[in-house]
Amino acid sequence: METHLMMGSSSPALFTTFLISVYLLCHFVCLVAADYTVGVNYGTVADNLPRPYQVASFLKDQTTIDRVKIFDANPDIITSFANYNISLTITVPNGDVLAVSNLPAAQSWVAANVLPHYPQTKIRRIAVGNEVIAAGDKNLIAHVVPAMKSVHAALKLAGITDVQVSTPHSMGIMAKSEPPSSGRFRRGYDKVIFAPMLEFHRQTASPFMVCPYPYFGFTDKTLDYALFKPNGGVFDEATGVNYTNMFDAQMDAVYSAMKRLGYGDVDIVVAETGWPSAGDPNQQGVSLENAVSYNANLVKHVNSGLGTPLMPNRTFDTFLFSLFNEDLKPGLSERNFGLFRPDFAPVYDVGILRNQQQVVAPAPTTITAAPSPTAADKGQKTWCVPKDDATDAALQSNIDYVCGSGVDCKPIQDGGPCFLPNTVRSHASYAMNAYYQAYGRNDYNCDFTSTGVITTADPSYQECTYVA
Numbered sequence: 001m002e003t004h005l006m007m008g009s010s011s012p013a014l015f016t017t018f019l020i021s022v023y024l025l026c027h028f029v030c031l032v033a034a035d036y037t038v039g040v041n042y043g044t045v046a047d048n049l050p051r052p053y054q055v056a057s058f059l060k061d062q063t064t065i066d067r068v069k070i071f072d073a074n075p076d077i078i079t080s081f082a083n084y085n086i087s088l089t090i091t092v093p094n095g096d097v098l099a100v101s102n103l104p105a106a107q108s109w110v111a112a113n114v115l116p117h118y119p120q121t122k123i124r125r126i127a128v129g130n131e132v133i134a135a136g137d138k139n140l141i142a143h144v145v146p147a148m149k150s151v152h153a154a155l156k157l158a159g160i161t162d163v164q165v166s167t168p169h170s171m172g173i174m175a176k177s178e179p180p181s182s183g184r185f186r187r188g189y190d191k192v193i194f195a196p197m198l199e200f201h202r203q204t205a206s207p208f209m210v211c212p213y214p215y216f217g218f219t220d221k222t223l224d225y226a227l228f229k230p231n232g233g234v235f236d237e238a239t240g241v242n243y244t245n246m247f248d249a250q251m252d253a254v255y256s257a258m259k260r261l262g263y264g265d266v267d268i269v270v271a272e273t274g275w276p277s278a279g280d281p282n283q284q285g286v287s288l289e290n291a292v293s294y295n296a297n298l299v300k301h302v303n304s305g306l307g308t309p310l311m312p313n314r315t316f317d318t319f320l321f322s323l324f325n326e327d328l329k330p331g332l333s334e335r336n337f338g339l340f341r342p343d344f345a346p347v348y349d350v351g352i353l354r355n356q357q358q359v360v361a362p363a364p365t366t367i368t369a370a371p372s373p374t375a376a377d378k379g380q381k382t383w384c385v386p387k388d389d390a391t392d393a394a395l396q397s398n399i400d401y402v403c404g405s406g407v408d409c410k411p412i413q414d415g416g417p418c419f420l421p422n423t424v425r426s427h428a429s430y431a432m433n434a435y436y437q438a439y440g441r442n443d444y445n446c447d448f449t450s451t452g453v454i455t456t457a458d459p460s461y462q463e464c465t466y467v468a
């Protein structure tokens with residue numbers, strides 16, 4: 001059976017499936033107001049994926065994804081992106097790292113895998129191996145920096161100066177990452193491997209690539225913190241920073257380790273991060289709603305330009321994992337990291353689908369399986385306010401959370417139009433709504449550990465205007 005149809009093809013059934021999917025995911029998240037840009041990892045551990053040329057044109061026409069990372073140097077994929085304004089990170093597979101640590105072999109690799117495609121395909125970066133350091137093969141580890149240097153030299157000899165060379169790291173490179181300011185690399189590797197690697201990055205203006213995965217770091221106490229949901233925060237006494245999400249904490253731990261070696265100035269790229277949308281029945285923290293919360297908030301966060309507490313205003317080239325659900329991966333959750341199914345139907349949207357309005361527009365009469373639309377779905381104005389039974393303590397922690405998350409709380413400060421009545425409930429009401437509106441008006445943006453409720457009644461009064 002031909003399952004590799006394009007979305008724009010003449011298959012009405014497939015297109016209807018797509019519409020239903022968009023409609024359903026829109027029930028959870030519908031960031032139609034903003035288009036963000038982000039990169040994706042295009043993994044191919046599957047036997048049912050579309051052809052690379054279909055993938056390239058799908059990404060260009062239907063999404064705002066402008067960067068793609070692949071785990072090898074598959075010529076079909078690299079060719080498919082020719083003449084598209086989508087930049088590519090290609091990978092020297094781990095099995096080739098030893099070889100390319102010598103210059104002639106690196107030159108052959110570049111001649112075989114880069115030159116035929118350059119410059120028509122926008123190859124912008126070469127990852128030399130994938131997560132080699134934390135994997136522990138001493139011989140391979142010792143060859144990573146020499147291999148990076150050889151590949152860089154080979155590119156230069158071929159006259160190519162706009163392709164960066166790096167290598168992605170799992171968080172397993174860290175000996176310590178909590179609190180973030182105490183972050184340090186594994187002993188034995190920091191001076192011998194990481195200092196020379198960071199020196200290479202500084203000299204060649206290339207980034208240190210890391211794979212922060214709150215998904216692999218959360219406990220039952222820190223799930224909300226991992227998902228960018230309201231939470232009690234994690235305080236770093238050394239810096240006085242109250243971390244409100246685990247992504248920032250992991251990034252700052254890496255930054256602290258780099259700074260400890262004298263390389264706080266080197267750029268950081270988020271080579272992989274993500275959250276699965278499905279898993280085994282009792283698997284904690286895995287759901288479509290959680291995948292949407294993590295990935296949509298992550299995309300928003302890295303597009304905000306705010307940086308992290310220790311890296312204010314810095315931006316991080318970021319690659320979500322992953323483009324597709326990959327059916328040959330081991331384990332149900334591993335198979336469900338994709339933004340899209342193999343037929344291009346979105347599993348959910350994180351603000352990167354083009355033309356959503358147009359896609360969502362068809363009459364709901366054709367959609368039988370859809371849940372009843374919420375007020376927000378119907379285009380009605382909605383606000384987020386405290387539940388009647390929410391305690392002042394819980395509401396105060398909502399205020400602290402919201403006002404620490406970058407939302408403007410001046411209106412509820414002394415002299416502001418919403419300062420009076422000067423009660424915790426009134427201030428929380430303003431703050432919770434401001435957060436709900438700013439973060440995309442999704443039901444879960446008004447959850448606040450079950451202390452918020454969505455209303456269609458405008459809570460504005462006198463001079464105090466609640467945005468909607």
Ligand SMILES: *[C@@H]1O[C@H](CO)[C@@H](O)[C@H](O)[C@H]1NC(C)=O
Pocket residue numbers: 066085
């Ligand atoms: C190509 O993409 C870059 C951003 O990735 C953008 O700045 C540039 O304008 C694009 N060029 C064209 C011709 O679309």
Ligand SMILES: *[C@@H]1O[C@H](CO)[C@@H](O)[C@H](O)[C@H]1NC(C)=O
Pocket residue numbers: 312313
């Ligand atoms: C970050 O940007 C803000 C707003 O532009 C600015 O006020 C602040 O000084 C910047 N901080 C740093 C550390 O550059």
Ligand SMILES: *[C@@H]1O[C@H](CO)[C@@H](O)[C@H](O)[C@H]1NC(C)=O
Pocket residue numbers: 231232233234235242397399400401402404
């Ligand atoms: C950190 O922020 C959270 C949420 O805003 C708050 O509940 C907590 O008290 C704060 N902790 C410190 C030490 O400031």
